[in-house]
Amino acid sequence: MLPRRLRLPSLLPLLLGLTIAAPSYAQDGATHPWNTLSPAQQHLLEPLQSQWDTLPPKRQEHMLERTQEWMQLPPQRQQEIRDRIARWQQMTPEQRQQARENQHLYDTLPSQKQQQLHDAFKRFQQLPPDQREALRRQWMEQSPEERRQWLQHMGPRSTLPSGRAFGMPRH
Numbered sequence: 491m492l493p494r495r496l497r498l499p500s501l502l503p504l505l506l507g508l509t510i511a512a513p514s515y516a517q518d519g520a521t522h523p524w525n526t527l528s529p530a531q532q533h534l535l536e537p538l539q540s541q542w543d544t545l546p547p548k549r550q551e552h553m554l555e556r557t558q559e560w561m562q563l564p565p566q567r568q569q570e571i572r573d574r575i576a577r578w579q580q581m582t583p584e585q586r587q588q589a590r591e592n593q594h595l596y597d598t599l600p601s602q603k604q605q606q607l608h609d610a611f612k613r614f615q616q617l618p619p620d621q622r623e624a625l626r627r628q629w630m631e632q633s634p635e636e637r638r639q640w641l642q643h644m645g646p647r648s649t650l651p652s653g654r655a656f657g658m659p660r661h
Contacts, residue, residue, distance in 0.1 A: 522550045531557045534568060537576040 524542045527535065534557045535542065542550070560568055581589065596604060614622060629637065 521545075521547050522554060527554075530561055534560050534572065535575075537572060537579050541579075 524539060531554065535553060560571055596607065614625065
């Protein structure tokens, strides 16, 4: 053991080193309080404001990285993203889970089938409101097996119910 007068001087560099290293170490898991975000970041992330300070640091970091990408987008695309975030925030946990499952199912489809679904949804969006509502009702009345069969046999002229039929809330 070092004599008492030698212990303090030898501990000083260690403590100083830890003090200097602490901020960089803390940043790895540091949160980004709402009031530290730039006005542009706050504008883009506004739908998340009430929950922002409770999000895990990694999630905050991911969202901040995305805002850098979003700031390069045209204002119309930025608004579309904000609207999607707001819709997600309005969903119940069950609706969010259903949306995740649907996205997973879509992601596992072959690219040709994904394109068919995408095209059918575009056609669906172009239908008159009364026809869209009739298709939505028809979809909701189908059993899961009937829905699965319909999706498997969807042709190039098929249309899809709106996203609300897949667990999304009404606007």
